[in-house]
Amino acid sequence: MIDALISGKLYGQPTERTSKTGKPFALAKVRAAGGDGESLFVNVIAFDTAPCTALLALGDGDSVALSGSLTPKVWSDKEGNARPGLDLVAHQVLTAYHVTKKRNAMQRGENVSGNAPATRQQRPKDEAWRAMAPHDRSGLDDGAPLDW
Template sequence: MIDGLVGGKLYGQPTQRISKTGKPFAIAKVRAAAGDGESLFVNVIAFDDEPVAALLGLGDGDSVALAGSLTPKVWTDKEGNTRPSLDMVAHQVLTAYHVNRKRKAMHQDSPAPGQHSKDEAWQARAPQERSELDSDDPMDW
């Protein structure tokens, strides 16, 4: 098992299925850009409630970032050429919705006028004279 991060666009509509135990899960296919200009398909399955809901809220062509366990695979196209692919069990799903929600939350947490942020508070406590921290001696690597 390989832990990995994958970013790409959904290829087709994610679908929901029901396991033998009656628990819903989602499957999807993501097209990710490979380093050589080609595309790599990632077959995604999600079992946990949050990733399932996030995947099912997306549609064909939507951008998505996934974290989970990867299994490398190989498939054969119509011309008989072998191509790489990945199977992923997604544990986390990040979409544009999640990014926008996080930005709004961060914006709401910004200090009110006249108040200082945490960074400003640290800067105020930091020594103003820093010359003693650097001896200008060359570093031996």
């Protein structure tokens, strides 16, 4: 399996199912843009509560970014041509809603859950960066080529 970050648009409506043990899970299909201009379909399954809830709140055509364990597959189309496919077990789901919610919370000085003020570390001013930097840089370059 491969740790992956996939982004694309939902193809169809995500569905909720229940396993034999009674635990709910969500299924979805994402159309991701391939490097050659063709679309690549990613079959998504989510078992944890947060990614399941996030997927089920979306509809056909919504943009989504998913992270999780990716498994490459091959399937045959109607003409019998081998086509690439991907199966993803989603661990995290990020949508435009999540980005907007986090951005607004940070602007209000709240943490992401909205309960208490967030402690934001301030970036030092340029003068502070210069004061921390070494003043004598002559020893940093020995003139030798780098081994890449």
